[in-house]
Amino acid sequence: MDTIEIRQNLHMLLLEFGQAYLWNDAGALTLIDTGIATSGGDIADAIGRLGFRTRDVRHVILTHFHEDHSGGAAEISSWGDVIVMAHRREAPVIRGEVPAPPPNFTDEERVLHRQLGAHLLPPAPPCRVDRELEDRDLIDFGGGARVIATPGHTDGSIAIHLPGPGVLFTGDTVVHVDGQVIPGVFNLDREEMLRSFRKLAVVGAELACVGHGEPIQDAHIALPAAADLIR
Template identity: 80%
Template sequence: MDIVEIRRELHLLRLEFGQAYLWHDADGLTLVDTGIATSGAEIAEAIGRLGLRTDAVRQVVLTHYHEDHCGGAASVALWGDVTVMAHRLEAPVIRGERSAPPPNFTDEERALHRGLGAHLLPPAPPCRVDRELRDGDVIDFGGGARVIATPGHTDGSIALHLPRAGVLFTGDTVAHVNGQVMPGVFNMDRQEMLRSFRRLAEVGAQVACVGHGEPVVGADALLREVARNIQE
């Protein structure tokens, strides 16, 4: 498990599978995504290595319900007075009230999925969702994080934009693989995901914290360029 400082108040936690982001405000910590079901211990270790305490985590924001993003949430939710948040369409799956529909794989994605072993990920334990989010909601961290609905990867996928900080958390709508910024894979509706990608390209963020891969520095220009050249 690696810890990467993106800026003083923001760290990328590279987990056994997947990744999470930790934002540090003076009054507490916010986690964006939580890795797979076994990631709670890794996240706790990272917080300790940064000289912080797990009971300083005051909120968790889940970009969507996939196992590699919400799997550790149930563990983190037990650390103290933690508010767990997700889009209202994701909440029933995260709570375990209904099953998640599978992605609509392309043939290439189906082979990639098998090769990654992603179908063998441990299921995410059910986790409470204390606050159900909608497009345009503002979450109290980083000077105010605006929720942007980005359907397509899943129906209730979200991004988070911190205008004061110039940071955008994209979830899996954006990926950064082998130095290439691209739309994410394994989507429910690729065309809708591409519309969401284009929406994020217009945000004007300086740094994009993607669901998989390195943060994208100079995100404004790069996302706009990719959006212009997207192949439908």
């Protein structure tokens, strides 16, 4: 597993499948997404290589319930005094109280999904959600983080904006593939997801940390340009 320094206090963790982000506030760590169910050990190793302990993780923020984002949360929630957060509409799925609704595939996505069929992901174990988030909620990390509701990929998908450092965590509403900034796939409601994409395009963040692909530098330019191209 690779650990990539994006900024002095921000690392991207490239996991067995997918990725997560680790923010450091003077030794108090915030983890945005957690990879698949087998990712806990890799994340613990990465935290150790960076000179921290697993009990330094204070916040786990899940951008949505998909198993490549929430799968490791149950294990990580047991590491210490960890507050697990997700949007109110995602919490029942993450807790295992209701089944996860399947995506509404486009024809192209259906083909892609079949091609990925050999890479079935382990189900995410149920995990407690200590704080249910809403649009515009504030979270105490990174100088003050703001929740942005971005429904469409899932009903309760969220992005997290750090206005001070100019960083935006987009979840799967935005992906960065082969140098292209595009909307995410496998959505519950593609039209609603596109509205959320356009919403993120006007945030004005300098850096966008996406759910899949490399972080987007100069996001305040790249995201509006991509939004102009989508239909």
